Amino acid sequence: MLLAAITVVVAAGACSEDFTGGGACPLLCPESGVEIINDTLDAVVVLDSSVRGFPLPGTESRLTLLQRFGSGDTVITAGIVRFDFIPKTLPIGADSALVAKVDSAELRLSIASAQLDSFSRRDTLKRVPVTIDVYDVDTAASDFDTAAVRARFRPSTLIGSYTVRRDSLPDSVFVRLDTAAVRARVQEGRLRVGLRIRSDSSMQVPVAAINFLRFWARAPGLDTAVLRTVGPSSSSTGEGGDLPALDRYLIVLRGTPAPPPQVLAVGGLPAQRGYIRLSLPSNLVDSVTVVRAALVLTQAPVRGRTDDTVRTPIQANVSIARDLLDIGRASLLVRSTPGLFEQTRAPSDSGLVRFELAGTIPFWRRTPEAELPRVIVLRSSREGEFPSEFHFYSSEAPAHLRPRVEISYIPRVDFSLP
């Protein structure tokens, strides 16, 4: 009985199996071969280009009003805010009357906290004055004619200013506006203003939100002024969601210089993205398991600009656009894939930069190349918010500087019949 009990207990212990071996390999393991092959694909880029104009107007997370001074750095940005639906009348009993006079008008802005904007944090310590100018930028031109809007930033259209020392800039700012100008626009039913900063120093002010336009208006027959508060709104908003809401967007009054030849530019203002279309051997995508792949680029230093040592993450995203010809669209429609697709660099850096693509290959495997071109899009994680610009040698550069793909893969293991 004791023997039986011992046997049962020992046998029960075997229910938790452990039959992992390997110490006797390769003597007793003829099937244990896994081959990892490293390869470098040099002539792998079929098309690369820099695409300017990101982010699309109206899709910015904030309006970064920016001004740079320097030999190669003269960037100026401006924010546009539209109030396209302003009531023209005031109620008088059961009737109403057109606004005839505006006693006072002001614009309220919310400034992004320095804790939330690391790039602006250093500016918050500057003890120099900064002025936020407000311009009347309404035009009869098309909503998408930003050149016409830019032309409206001139002294004659200035309708308000707010000056403060930068280290004393509060979170909420009220900019008083010219009442005559506001009255004229209220009588037309809309007001579009442009914001920019002025300072003797390179400066940026991140505007998190334009809260409202507020004015006290009078009409014939009314003894007292009536307060009107209007939020930003745009008559251009697409109903189907295919157009961004243009109630607030950023324009660049003066951008970063054009990049030199033979480079792909990433970042800058207006921000650029690097479009790189690859032609990978189909067997690497379809028939083997890629365990590591990296897009290897050679960075060319950008020096002499205000922010050339500020490190910014650069992402290598994969394009999900199926249109082979429209590289602008291909550069816009992107997504990230698993893996280390991001590298933090400063514009003045140089040397090799590897963007890991191992997570991208399985994504490409799901769709034939004829339907989904193998496109990598490089973009700055702070595009539209910061003028840092990065240059990488393109496929037109000398051979040793061109983009290439380093790939490591495991062919199918013949592990079936002994």
Added chain:
Amino acid sequence: MIRPHWLLSLLALASPLAAQGTLSTQGFGYHPGQISSRARATGGALGEFDPTSALNPAALAWWERSGVMLEYAPEFRRVTTADSRESATIARFPLSGAAIAFGGRTIVGVTLSTFLDRTWETAQRGTHQFADDLIPYEVEFRSAGAINDLRLAGAWTASNALRVGLGAHVFVGSNRLDVFTRFSDTLGRVADFGQRSRISYSGAAASAGIDWRPLRSIGVAVSGRLGGTLRAVRNDTTLSTADIPMRLGVGLAYTGLRGAVIAASGEWQDWSKLDGLGSAQLTTFDGWDYGLGAELRGPRWFGGEVPLRLGVRRRTLPFGAAGAEVEETSVSGGWGFTIAGGRAVADFGLARASRTAEGGARERATTLSIGLIVRP
């Protein structure tokens, strides 16, 4: 080998794989012998006479009345080479079956037994140079499953001295084969590699046997199996075919000593018929399986006798290791007792096996076996 979850799926039960990293699990796997705990404890010598073993269909007649049986046989194994020593624990359910009696002379039974158990796993470590980085990795080869022998057999008692039997066999099962490579890259730059495939097997065979008592104290049992074609299939594609090995077995038993059965057996299988089923690297060896053992009347316990069993066994395993023949020698012992008023029998066995081959590798295995027979 039959995996622990056999009750959930009979087909899964038939999942063997040839083991690697050991001597016993080369090729298409380990052949447990298709014998019961009782027969195993006698070195296999009683296998031809044992009704619950899956060798001789004529032995089914000794069921005498309807019943079911199940066997559990975990193995504790140690593989030693010049550079390493590794231990492993494998749980096997190598045998199960049922029998139904029709009248007093006919028994029909179904037996499911592991024919070749290909369950094994190896893990090896290495490093690979990726660009500027030397990254460690671990490669894991994993094989699970078995080829199982499902036998439907009938036995007829022609007289007190002669019993005959016929069996129809279906060989079914599958091997699930996995390869994993995991890289120790904390930055996530290197993706893991995984490959999974499944090979299914199917085939048929027939067997026949007799159990003859020419003298009161002498028993002779002879059985044989002729195989048809065994197919290895992956994704509806036949990878290879081969004939199921032919098997011939003979057993002799002497019962002239009071309270004792002394038996000897020999079995031959032409495993080389499986050559065509595997790759060119597969090496097979036709082999003999000899057993010598005894079952002795032991003490009485709870009103029933407790038989004690002893045996020795030597056999050639079907598949070679690094091209060399693998021999297995084992000593075994066991005992059994009746429970539930004689309606059930529990058998216990313990076998210590030594497996050797040229090349320096050595394997020691201890196999427990517990068999439960219920005959209401």
